[in-house]
Amino acid sequence: MTTGHSEPAHDKTRPDQFGGPWGALLLTIVMPTVTFYLWSAVAQHGGSLWLPRSTTELSAMIPAPTWEAAAMFAAWLGLQALLYVVVPAKVVHGRPAAGGERAEYRLNGLVAFGLTAGLLVLGIAADVVSPTAVLAQLGPLLTISVLFAVGAAALTYVAGRRRAHLERSTGNVVYDFYMGAIQNPRIGRHDLKFFFESRIGMGTWGAFAILMPAAELQQHGELSTAMLVVSLCQLFYIFEFFVFESALLSTIDIIEENLGFMLWFAFLAWMPFNFTLQQQYVLEARPELPTLAAAAIIVMNFAGYYVFRSSNLQKTRFRSDPTRPIWGEIPVAMDTARGTKLLLSGWWGLARHANYLGDLTMALAWCLACGVGSVVPYFYFIYFAPLLLNRERRDHAMCQRKYGADWDRYCEKVPYRIIPFVY
Incomplete structure (x- = not known):
């Protein structure tokens, strides 16, 4: 090994x-x-x-x-x-x-x-x-x-x-x-x-x-x-x-x-x-799940998926081609002393981890499909939310060590962690 x-x-x-x-x-x-x-x-x-x-x-x-x-x-x-x-x-x-x-x-x-x-x-x-x-x-x-x-x-x-x-x-x-x-x-x-x-x-x-x-x-x-x-x-x-x-x-x-x-x-x-x-x-x-509720849950799931995948793709594509448009505009990024750039466009200009919001939305949708007869099937969301909150905090600490003052400036430009305009 x-x-x-x-x-x-x-x-x-x-x-x-x-x-x-x-x-x-x-x-x-x-x-x-x-x-x-x-x-x-x-x-x-x-x-x-x-x-x-x-x-x-x-x-x-x-x-x-x-x-x-x-x-x-x-x-x-x-x-x-x-x-x-x-x-x-x-x-x-x-x-x-x-x-x-x-x-x-x-x-x-x-x-x-x-x-x-x-x-x-x-x-x-x-x-x-x-x-x-x-x-x-x-x-x-x-x-x-x-x-x-x-x-x-x-x-x-x-x-x-x-x-x-x-x-x-x-x-x-x-x-x-x-x-x-x-x-x-x-x-x-x-x-x-x-x-x-x-x-x-x-x-x-x-x-x-x-x-x-x-x-x-x-x-x-x-x-x-x-x-x-x-x-x-x-x-x-x-x-x-x-x-x-x-x-x-x-x-x-x-x-x-x-x-x-x-x-x-x-x-x-x-x-x-x-x-x-x-x-x-x-x-x-x-459990019984009415058709209208099922349709709403499916819409919720794929809305979460869109946020999750599109935000991740924005960052991935920016790394390979910094001039590729995001939401129809040339990406804006912040230079750092390390020589790398921090993305300020798209989802990454709204929150530092909007991809986590998409993940959490999907997780909640899966649980809602089980109705309200028991808390057991909601465990995934109950566990996943604190996990992603902790992961965001750990990532924040890692980026502070990595970028120093540049990360502090980035956080001033993008103050929200996961949910735009809320948290």
Whole structure:
């Protein structure tokens, strides 16, 4: 296992994110606990919040692994790894490592996801794959995913400590286990962080988003309006992610974060299991969704998508062609002492992270499709809003360190963080 980090050496950094070591320890415990609790709320308690009344009920919240689930998990990892390697791809390279090598990124996610979805749909249509039988293993699959995340985090922590002079870490065991002690671990030339976020995190989410409406059809003979709306919106989001897969390479996850328990758990468990809570809830509770409400939610979702995608494209296109018009006008940008420019046009002249507003709008739309019978399917929005608020704050601090006084001047020109004229 090697690393794709570009710096020849790193001083220890301060353990100051998420409340430091104590916060990291708390999150290492809370993240799996919340995920198991939410699975139990839907699978064992009809989609309602619940309080354990006995140790037996509490222990039942963590389903035992099964050999069937283990076989599914291994086969899924193997299939995605195979598709990543063998499907023709546009190959791009990351930043050079200390030894001069560069990580290789194979951008074939759209074709790989299309093949995966096609195989899954064909398997369901031919009665080779039973959606209900697969989802009956959802609990054991969650437990296996959590165990894999813990083991993978331990391995990457050890790998990072062996290269401590090259990696950005703090030296605190608990904090570095959670946040990571290595930035871009690789197998050969392939970046594990990119593969697990793209093909396992997003890919597994996509597979569940296909299996759940298929299970409703299998069990009830029809699709509910709520399931149709949520599945349409989520599958479009996932499809669109793979269309713009290269954008992942410029995200904080890839270029800034280390790979520790936080990201391992996010890719393996948090994303595929918690991000499908709406569909899990609809499959269990089957809430009614009036046609007019469904239409309004779809409009809301795609309005959010427009803000999200158009704002990201504005910045991406500005980087490659600073003269390309934005909203019909030549872009305005602010020069910095670093020699780079900060965009002041389009969405980026209205708010420093209007793309987060689009993301939050889509998240709320998915939740609204589930009605108001339970708070459980709203978890995605309840969690996502503070996450993006925190990420914006972290990005702000990073840009202050990077640009200094230039960033302060930029913030004076663009005072709103996420919601134009509000926040």
